[in-house]
Each structure stands twice: as structure tokens, then as C-alpha cells.
């Protein structure tokens with residue numbers, strides 16, 4: 589495969605896009621450490637993928653848990669070639685006007701803690717191992733990294749912040765470590781929200797017909813699943829993308845409005 593002899597750490601690999609990345613990467617020959625806060629999801633991953641994966645339960649907002657996840661990759665597979673920062677939460681479109689002040693304040697800390705600080709701490713923990721392997725990082729952003737309307741101000745600002753993080757890390761870590769991002773659009777996953785906003789048990793798939801929304805309102809009129817986005821991660825993680833750093837691949841299909849015939 590395109591990722592033979594490649595060791596990868598995927599945060600938020602327990603479900604949704606992260607799990608699809610784990611599956612696609614294993615198929616391409618990678619050995620994968622899956623880091624997630626849900627032990628239940630990790631048990632299922634361990635059973636599904638067997639010897640190609642190791643699982644680490646922990647929280648991406650914790651320094652110690654990020655370090656333990658990197659150590660697990662080094663212990664099990666002898667090093668680390670790729671960090672996929674992917675664990676994230678959504679704000680379920682909570683708007684400035686409709687959200688209470690205290691909820692907005694606590695929701696900001698929690699959501700930025702996962703979506704931005706989680707990526708920063710993952711990068712910090714993985715840096716020594718990635719420098720040693722001349723490896724790379726790939727972060728999951730979103731259509732919300734470029735355009736409004738894919739969430740409320742908390743989520744949209746967090747994904748815009750991710751663009752800045754990727755560009756700055758790419759700048760600081762060149763020429764040793766490549767840093768890139770993928771911006772997918774909507775997909776039916778278990779995407780949750782901040783517990784401090786009462787959204788820990790809400791899930792995007794239960795909240796809205798997201799696949800129908802993408803088919804009806806997306807430019808490409810497709811039935812889009814998480815699997816459609818995985819190929820870009822494989823590309824960026826592989827030597828095929830040896831010249832790519834500081835790039836954010838917008839594969840959300842929101843960069844152009846849907847076609848319509850006028851007149």
C-alpha cells in the first residue's frame with residue numbers, strides 16, 4: 589500500500605471521519621494508534637482492526653494524555669510518521685443572539701479547548717518523534733474554516749483558528765516536518781457538542797438530515813459520507829505530497845455555490 593511502513597496517530601479515531609481515516613490508512617498498509625476519549629468506541633476499533641491498531645483512551649485537552657498517545661506509537665511500532673489531529677466538537681449552530689452569556693463563555697472554553705488547544709497539544713507531544721522521522725501532521729478543519737454558516741461563532745472561529753495554527757506550524761517546522769489540513773464538508777457522524785452547553789449527548793446525525801442537506805444544497809449533489817474525504821488524508825500523509833506544507837485542502841464543495849440555470 590501507499591502507507592506501508594508508516595506509523596500514524598489519529599485523534600478522535602473512534603467514530604465518524606476519524607474511524608474512516610483509520611480504516612483507509614490500515615488498508616494502505618499503515619500501523620495506527622487510535623486516540624479517543626470514548627473507551628466503548630475504542631473497544632470496537634480494536635476488535636475491527638486487530639494487530640494493525642493500538643488504542644489509547646484519553647482527552648486531547650490533556651498534556652499527559654497526548655504524550656501517552658505518542659509514547660504508545662513509539663513503544664508499539666518504533667516511532668511516529670504522521671499525526672492526524674481530528675478530534676473535534678460542534679456548537680450545533682448556537683448563535684450569538686440566541687445563546688446565553690454564561691453558556692457562550694463556558695462553551696467557548698470547552699470548544700476551543702478541544703478544536704484548537706487539542707491540536708496544539710497534539711502537535712507539541714508528537715514533534716520530537718515526527719522530527720526524528722521527518723514526518724508530517726494533517727489536521728481536520730471544515731467548510732467552517734473558510735465560510736460562515738457551518739456552525740455558530742464558536743465553531744466557525746475555532747476552525748478559522750485552525751488555519752492559522754496550520755500555517756504557523758508549517759512555517760516553524762519546515763524543513764523537517766510538513767503540516768497540512770483537510771477541510772471536509774458535512775457528513776453523518778456522531779459529532780457532539782460542549783457539555784457545558786448541554787450538548788454532550790446531542791449528535792449531528794440525530795439533530796438534522798445532514799446527508800440530505802449535503803445532497804440538496806452542496807455543489808456536487810452527492811450522497812457524501814466520511815469515506816469520501818479519506819483519500820486526501822492518504823495523499824497528504826504519503827510521499828506523493830512531499831512538497832505540500834502549509835496547505836489547507838478545501839474539499840467541502842462549498843467553495844462554489846450550487847449551479848442553477850438563470851433565464
Ligand code: NAD
Pocket residue numbers: 599600601602603604605606623624625626629646647648649674675676677678702706728729730731772773774775776777778779780792798
Ligand atoms: P465524531 O464525533 O463521530 O468523531 C469525533 C471523535 O472525537 C469521537 O470519537 C469523540 O469521542 C472524539 N473526541 C471528542 N472530543 C474528544 C476529546 N476531548 N478527547 C479525545 N477524543 C475526543 O465526529 P466527526 O464528524 O467525525 O468529527 C471529526 C472532525 O471532523 C472534527 O474535527 C469535526 O469538526 C470535523 N468536521 C465534521 C463535519 C460533520 O459534518 N460531521 C463537517 C466538517 C468537519
